[in-house]
Structures are given as structure tokens and as C-alpha cells.
Amino acid sequence: MKYIIVGAVAGGASTAARLRRLDEHAEIVIFEKGEYISYANCGLPYYIGDVIRERDKLFVQTAASFNKRFNIDVRIKTEVTAIDPVRKTITAIDHNTRRSYVENYDKLVLSPGAEPIRPPLPGIATEGIFTLRNVSDTDYIKAYVDKRKKGRAVVVGAGFIGLEMAENLHDLGMEVVIVEMGNQVLAPVDFPIAAIAQQHIRSKGVDLKLLTTVSGFEKEGENIKVLLKDDDAIMADVVILSIGVKPDTRLAVGAGLKLGPSKGIFVNEYLQTSDPDIYAVGDAIEFANPMTGQSMNTYLAGPANKQGRICANNLVNGNVQAYNGAINTAIVKVFDMTVATTGMASKHLTKAGLYHVVSTTHSGSHAGYYPGAKQMTIQIVFSPEDGRLFGAQIAGYDGVDKRADILASVIKHKGTIYDLEEFEHAYAPPYSSAKDPVNMAGFVAENILHDKLKVAYRDEVMQRRHDSVLLDVRSAEEFAQGTIPGAINIPIDELRNRINELSRERDTYIFCQIGLRGYLAQRILVQNGFDTVKNISGGFALWKVVEAETQTEKILAA
Numbered sequence: 130m131k132y133i134i135v136g137a138v139a140g141g142a143s144t145a146a147r148l149r150r151l152d153e154h155a156e157i158v159i160f161e162k163g164e165y166i167s168y169a170n171c172g173l174p175y176y177i178g179d180v181i182r183e184r185d186k187l188f189v190q191t192a193a194s195f196n197k198r199f200n201i202d203v204r205i206k207t208e209v210t211a212i213d214p215v216r217k218t219i220t221a222i223d224h225n226t227r228r229s230y231v232e233n234y235d236k237l238v239l240s241p242g243a244e245p246i247r248p249p250l251p252g253i254a255t256e257g258i259f260t261l262r263n264v265s266d267t268d269y270i271k272a273y274v275d276k277r278k279k280g281r282a283v284v285v286g287a288g289f290i291g292l293e294m295a296e297n298l299h300d301l302g303m304e305v306v307i308v309e310m311g312n313q314v315l316a317p318v319d320f321p322i323a324a325i326a327q328q329h330i331r332s333k334g335v336d337l338k339l340l341t342t343v344s345g346f347e348k349e350g351e352n353i354k355v356l357l358k359d360d361d362a363i364m365a366d367v368v369i370l371s372i373g374v375k376p377d378t379r380l381a382v383g384a385g386l387k388l389g390p391s392k393g394i395f396v397n398e399y400l401q402t403s404d405p406d407i408y409a410v411g412d413a414i415e416f417a418n419p420m421t422g423q424s425m426n427t428y429l430a431g432p433a434n435k436q437g438r439i440c441a442n443n444l445v446n447g448n449v450q451a452y453n454g455a456i457n458t459a460i461v462k463v464f465d466m467t468v469a470t471t472g473m474a475s476k477h478l479t480k481a482g483l484y485h486v487v488s489t490t491h492s493g494s495h496a497g498y499y500p501g502a503k504q505m506t507i508q509i510v511f512s513p514e515d516g517r518l519f520g521a522q523i524a525g526y527d528g529v530d531k532r533a534d535i536l537a538s539v540i541k542h543k544g545t546i547y548d549l550e551e552f553e554h555a556y557a558p559p560y561s562s563a564k565d566p567v568n569m570a571g572f573v574a575e576n577i578l579h580d581k582l583k584v585a586y587r588d589e590v591m592q593r594r595h596d597s598v599l600l601d602v603r604s605a606e607e608f609a610q611g612t613i614p615g616a617i618n619i620p621i622d623e624l625r626n627r628i629n630e631l632s633r634e635r636d637t638y639i640f641c642q643i644g645l646r647g648y649l650a651q652r653i654l655v656q657n658g659f660d661t662v663k664n665i666s667g668g669f670a671l672w673k674v675v676e677a678e679t680q681t682e683k684i685l686a687a
Contacts, residue, residue: 131156132444133219133234135209135380137166139430140411141240142190143437144444149199151445157201158232160221162208165264166192171430173267174290177274178297187264212237212384214404236406236444239381239394240437243374243412243428252346257353258368261290273367278302280366283355285343287314289461291371292326295335296464298369306336306363308343308355312682317457318522319474321489321671322508324678325524329466339682374428376413389415390424399448400440408444410436419454419541420473420519421481427455458537460530469533472520472540475510485510485519487586488574489667491643492566494527499558503527504643506671507570509536509546516545516578521570528561535567546574573644582648585638585663587675597636602650603669607642613665613672621646624653633658640665640672 132148134141137159145159159166167190175181192203204221210229211220219237222229245260247253259270274282282298284291287309299305307314307330313323314330314337330337342358346368355363376393387403389395393415400408411433418425432455442450458471478485487510493502505525511518521536523529539548549571554561564572576582590599590613599616601608608618619627621641631637637659641647647664654662665672 131233131235132158132238133232133236134159134238134240135219136240136242136411137161137203138168138170138240138242138411139433140242140437140440141238142167142195143434144238144240144410144441145195145201145437146199147438147441148444149201151441155445157199159195159201159203160207160209160219161192161203161205162224163263163265164205166190166195166203166205168264170263173261173264174293174297176267177261177271177294178300180297180300187267209380212380212407214384214386214407217406234406236408238440238444239402239407239409239413240411240433241377241380241413244377245370245374246372247370248372250343250345251356252348253370255346255348255353257366258346258370260370261294262374270367270369274298274301274303277366280304281306281364282367282369283308283353283363283365284369284371285355286371286373287311287337287339288316288371288373289459291369292330292461292463294369294371295330296462298367299333299335299464303366304336306338306365308338308341308357308363310340310342312340313678314339315461315468315470317459317474318468318470319476319487319508320678321667321675322468322470322506322522322524324675325506325671326463326466326468327678328674329464333464374412376415376426378413381409381413391415391426393424393426396452398451398453399443400436400452401443401448408440410440416452416454418473419456421483423481425457427457429455429457429459431455431458453541456537456540458533460533466524466526467529469523469529470521471533471537472518473510474520474522475508478510478519483519484513486513486574486577487666488570488577488584489644489671490566490570490573491668491670492569493562494525494529494566495560496558496562501527505529505532505566506667507532507536507566508667509549509570509574511546511574511578513578516547516574518544518546518549528566532565532567536570546571546578550575573648576648582651583663584666586666587672589663590638590665593638594636597638598631600631600637600639600650601641601669602639602646603641611669611673613640613669616640621650624650628654628657631659633660636661636663638663638665641668643668643670 192205206224209221218233278301281304283306284295344358345356347354353365381394387395394409412428460469489508503526508522510520554565601616601618602621639647651664
């Protein structure tokens with residue numbers, strides 16, 4: 130049996146290594162148009178920022194080591210230019226010799242990845258404007274910025290790679306401006322979580338320009354003038370384009386393979402394309418979202434590696450293992466903060482027509498009495514019918530990763546908020562609390578699901594009736610330091626004795642700092658004849674951040 134794999138790195142290299150483990154006698158050939166077959170592409174921004182100082186540590190395997198260990202024919206700097214599915218051949222060109230030749234296969238695996246989006250803007254080919262996708266891009270960027278560490282960098286796009294590049298360039302000593310066309314950073318997350326990250330980014334002295342569109346570039350001496358549609362131009366020493374990526378489907382289209390609605394290579398549950406002898410993995414494919422059934426792409430290394438293993442199993446043993454899709458679990462370091470997301474955001478559930486409930490909680494990363502605990506904000510979305518967990522997002526510092534992994538596991542296995550309540554974690558004061566933040570998210574969600582807690586969100590509060598009551602149950606000292614406009618203050622510990630100051634006939638919206646005292650106040654009022662009482666989700670802490678970022682958005686949009 131002869132297998133040809135087009136494209137290496139995560140999906141292709143994983144497929145090849147698994148194939149060899151399953152079949153010692155197969156002929157396996159990898160074609161990689163670049164120079165490197167297996168490298169840590171997620172580490173590239175950190176090499177540019179001198180966090181990773183040794184370039185060689187980026188490489189998992191070289192072509193030579195891969196060949197030696199796995200007895201696989203690795204042909205780097207060799208690009209596959211065409212596929213003939215009828216003859217079962219590929220045409221390749223060796224970029225070292227410029228020689229073109231044809232190679233036959235029994236089974237073919239496509240792992241071409243994705244390519245960065247470079248819109249046809251005037252001046253986009255100007256020297257000093259880069260995209261970051263591979264090692265060659267990294268080398269060019271690093272050589273360029275190492276000579277300009279006291280200069281200004283403009284990062285266009287505020288996705289995961291854009292924010293990582295902004296942080297690393299800032300840490301090199303550069304002045305950094307982030308330009309984002311949307312109204313928030315990190316498009317996969319909901320606005321409240323993005324707002325927390327935005328406040329942190331601004332606190333680092335980074336100029337974050339949201340709702341701002343780049344219209345072109347001009348070379349001006351040694352600098353690049355970044356032209357903005359509705360704002361003054363920005364002078365830059367270097368520009369990083371992080372607008373996004375798209376599946377590289379050129380070979381698939383040329384071979385007549387089916388594409389899906391998301392313009393990725395269509396694969397069935399066995400990662401088999403519309404041609405039964407051609408499989409595909411990685412960033413170029415699309416598959417059904419496990420929750421909505423709608424077709425989707427994912428551009429993450431974890432799913433690509435897992436797909437490679439499953440693909441190899443199916444190639445050698447027949448279609449024996451189905452791929453169950455990915456829920457887009459991702460995490461990003463944003464300066465000192467960490468943001469993680471898994472499953473579907475509320476805004477995407479709304480767009481897909483899936484009714485859901487949102488709950489936001491704030492918890493310490495570990496026991497509050499043990500030094501160094503830091504607050505994290507967890508937002509979960511779940512079904513109001515059976516409590517099935519649809520998605521989760523976290524913004525915080527320590528321990529965000531492990532909570533995200535727990536939540537991802539529950540979502541992946543179609544678990545519910547009750548699974549969060551009962552989740553058994555390893556507890557000691559330096560690592561968690563007796564009730565972990567994941568447990569707390571479950572407890573609050575259960576209270577909402579069973580009407581023990583009625584929550585209100587910012588939009589509802591902003592549109593409340595003029596005769597409603599906005600009740601701040603924090604201490605008088607906290608109230609004096611700032612509150613939601615129009616609120617009155619009755620501290621939680623005085624509420625029972627001052628309950629007659631409130632009207633049972635009026636809608637009451639309660640809040641405290643993070644939600645707990647508000648919940649306790651609501652339980653007091655409900656059991657004393659107050660029928661229309663809601664606790665503001667996320668408390669004043671979240672309100673303050675979202676309000677600040679919303680006002681910034683209004684100014685930018687004006």
C-alpha cells in the first residue's frame with residue numbers, strides 16, 4: 130500500500146506517524162512545500178518576542194529525524210500542484226531543482242492547512258507588512274523587528290494571534306496599536322468576557338482601536354503609513370496582518386472534490402472526502418458542529434492532531450472510527466490575563482436559533498485565605514429545558530486553563546449543569562476551594578433553572594420601567610465609591626430591618642459586587658412577598674467593565 134500525504138505540520142505529520150505505527154511495510158511519502166515538516170506554530174509569536182530564545186526548540190521533528198525514526202519519505206520544498214483522482218496520481222514540483230514529476234498513490238491524504246487573508250488593499254505589498262503563519266514568516270518578522278524594538282507596531286486584527294503578537298511586540302519595547310474592525314477583541318467570545326480583556330489590554334498602554342477599518346498603506350521614508358477609513362493615519366515601523374485565515378482548497382477544487390457550505394473540504398465522519406480514496410485533515414476541512422449540526426471550520430492544532438490519528442486508523446483498518454467533531458476549545462494569554470472559550474458563545478447560539486440561558490459567576494482561583502488568590506469570571510450558556518451545557522468562557526489569571534478543560538469535557542460529552550455541581554476536583558488551599566469555581570457555576574445555574582434565582586442582564590436593566598427600583602446591597606463604603614446610576618443603597622445585613630423602605634408593587638433589580646449578596650437579598654425579598662425581583666448577572670464588577678467598554682464603543686462609532 131502506498132500512501133501520499135500532502136502537507137505536514139500538525140494533521141499531516143500526525144497521520145504519517147500513526148500510519149507507520151500501524152503498518153511497518155507501507156510506503157509513505159509526505160510532500161511539504163515549505164522547509165519544515167513538524168514545528169510548534171503556536172509558539173511562533175513567543176519566539177518573535179524572545180520568550181522562546183532558542184529557535185531549534187520550535188521544531189518537533191526535522192525531515193531527517195522523521196525519516197530516520199519512521200522510515201517515511203519526506204520531501205520538503207516540494208509542492209503538489211495537481212491531483213488526478215482517475216489515474217490516482219499527483220503532480221509535484223521540487224523547488225530546489227525546479228523539476229516537475231508525477232507520483233502515483235493508493236490512498237491520498239490532504240493536509241494543506243489554511244492561508245492568511247490578505248485583502249486587496251492599496252499598498253498591502255509594502256515592505257514591513259507581514260502575516261504570521263509559518264517559520265519563514267517568523268524569521269522575516271523577527272529579523273525586521275529586532276532592528277526596530279523602540280519603534281511602533283500596528284497589529285491589524287484582534288484575534289488570538291493578533292493579541293499574542295501585540296503582547297510580544299509590546300514586551301520587546303515597541304509601542305503597539307491594535308486596529309480591529311469589529312466592536313470587540315476575540316470574536317469567538319461574548320462581549321462581556323471580551324470587555325474584561327479589553328480593559329486589561331488598555332491598562333498595559335496598548336492603543337486599542339475598535340470599530341476601525343484599515344483602507345490602505347503607504348510607504349513614507351522608513352515608515353509605513355496605515356490609512357484608516359474614518360480616522361487619522363497611523364505611522365508604523367512594522368505592520369502585522371492578523372485578519373484571519375481561510376481553508377486552502379486549491380488542490381481539492383482542482384481535483385473536483387466537494388466543498389462544504391463553509392468553503393472547506395467536505396469530509397464524512399471518517400474524514401473521507403467525496404473521493405473514497407482521498408481523505409483530508411486539519412485546517413482545510415469542515416465538519417458538522419456537534420451541537421447545531423451546522424457545517425463549520427476549526428483552525429486549531431489540537432483537533433488537527435486528533436484527526437490525523439483517526440484518519441490513519443481508517444486508512445489502515447477501513448472506516449472503523451468516526452470523528453465526532455470539535456467544540457473549538459481555545460485559550461490565549463493576554464498579557465497577565467488568560468481568556469479561554471469552549472463550545473458556543475451566546476451570540477452564536479442566538480444566531481443558530483438555539484434558546485439558552487446565560488449565567489456569569491466570579492470566583493477565586495483558589496481558597497481566599499491562602500495567599501495569591503485571583504478572581505476569575507466564568508460565563509456559561511445552557512439549555513433552559515434540561516440544563517445541557519452549550520458553552521463556557523473564562524477570563525482570569527491563575528487556573529483558567531484547568532477550569533476550561535473541565536468545562537470542555539462536560540460539553541463534549543453532552544453533559545449538564547448538574548455535572549458541574551457534582552464535579553469532584555482535587556482540593557487543597559493552594560489549588561482551589563472546597564467549592565471549585567466550576568461547582569459554583571453549576572450551583573448558580575441550577576438556581577436559575579429552578580427559579581430560585583431570577584437574573585437580569587444589562588440590556589434589560591437599561592430598558593427597565595422608570596418606576597422600577599435599582600437596589601445596591603453592598604456596604605455604604607462600596608456604594609460611595611461608585612454604583613449604577615439611579616441605584617439606592619440598602620446593605621444586605623440591614624435589609625430585613627429596612628424592608629419596608631421598598632415597594633412590593635414595583636420591579637426590583639438587585640446587585641452587589643459579584644452576585645452572591647444579590648442572590649441572598651433576592652431570597653429575602655421573594656420570601657417576604659416581593660414577586661418581581663431580579664439579580665443583575667455578574668454584579669457591579671461586570672457591569673462596570675461592560676459599561677466602560679460600551680461607552681468607548683459609542684465614542685468610536687460616533
